Amino acid sequence: MKVAIAGEALIDFASLGGMRFQGYCGGSPLNTAVAVARLGQDVGYLTQLSTDLFGTRLRRHLEENGVDTRFVLSHPGPTTLAFVERDGETNRYQFLARQSADSLYAPDPSPELPPELVFLQFGSVSLLADPAATSIARLVDRHRHRAVVVFDPNVRPTLIDDMDAYRRRCAGWIQSSDLLKLSEEDAAMLASGADVDRVIARWLESGPRAVLVTAGADGVRLYRRDAEPLQVPGFHVEVIDTIGAGDTLTAGTIVALLERGLRRAEELSRLATDDWRAVLTFACAAAALNCMRAGANPPSRQEVGDFLVAHASTA
Secondary structure: OOOEOOOEEEEEEEEOOOOOEEEEEEOHHHHHHHHHOOOOOOOEEEEEEEOOOHHHHHHHHHHHHHEOOOOEEEEOOOEEEEEEEEOOEEEEEEEOOOOOOHHHHOOOOOOOOOOOOOOEEEEEHHHOEEEEEEEHHHHHHHOOOOOOOEEEEOOOOHHHHHHHHHHHHHHHHOOOOOEEEEEEHHHHHHHHHOOOOHHHHHHHHHHOOOEEEHHHHHHHEEEOOOOOOOEEEOOOOOOOOOHHHHHHHHHHHHOOOOOHOOOOOOHHHOOHHHHHHHHHHHHHHHHHHHOOOOOOOOOHHHHHHHHHHHHHOOO
């Protein structure tokens, strides 16, 4: 297990118009885990799944995609449900998550992850309720000195009662991370009206070694310590659905870094600009392919390779 991902697993109900919805296995951490597996890397998942029919389906989805579920617990609480309505270029969410199995995640003792672990990712809705938030933070603290820690806040304002308190807690999670990935909307929300570039520069002083800010079809912007920002363009494709695109980009980044031999957090600072450009181009390609399908449906490693070859030949 080179990659471990901790966080919620839920059912996304995507709007088909009116009161009609189509259900998909989802949750940002789950989408990322599935994407890493499909892109060819060993990945394990840490969460607590319900024993209800939705939780059973989520566990089967993970196993069918080759995700290691040895650390996935079971609980009789309900599965979190998220209803998603597309609004132009963004998605609107409504969550049913009170006392859900994943929000009650509290392993005792905290898991000890395998020695071959390289990346540990956490974040998203799982950090909005205890005991899950405290349990995941404890897991990160236990492994942060031997793993590259990736944090994706995946801010959902409709679920946050006190945004100022959330920002304060988020500052601690950012400081614990080596690689921070967030959307433009996430960055603006956390910056709270301040200049985003200046806020990111402040985070880089004592926290992550690299920050990724995604911008949909416009690609992703990389911020590093003592380096100029790097903008990597996205791929313009026929978009069917944007659900899971950011999660697939995160997975693509992790996989491409592993393929380049990255094994320790300090290597993020030493990675050459051309290598970062190649890593993020791969990640953008994976995200573009996900957008060409309904729901979060990440591509395989072969599909990404073929996509990049096809685009290189037409460039």
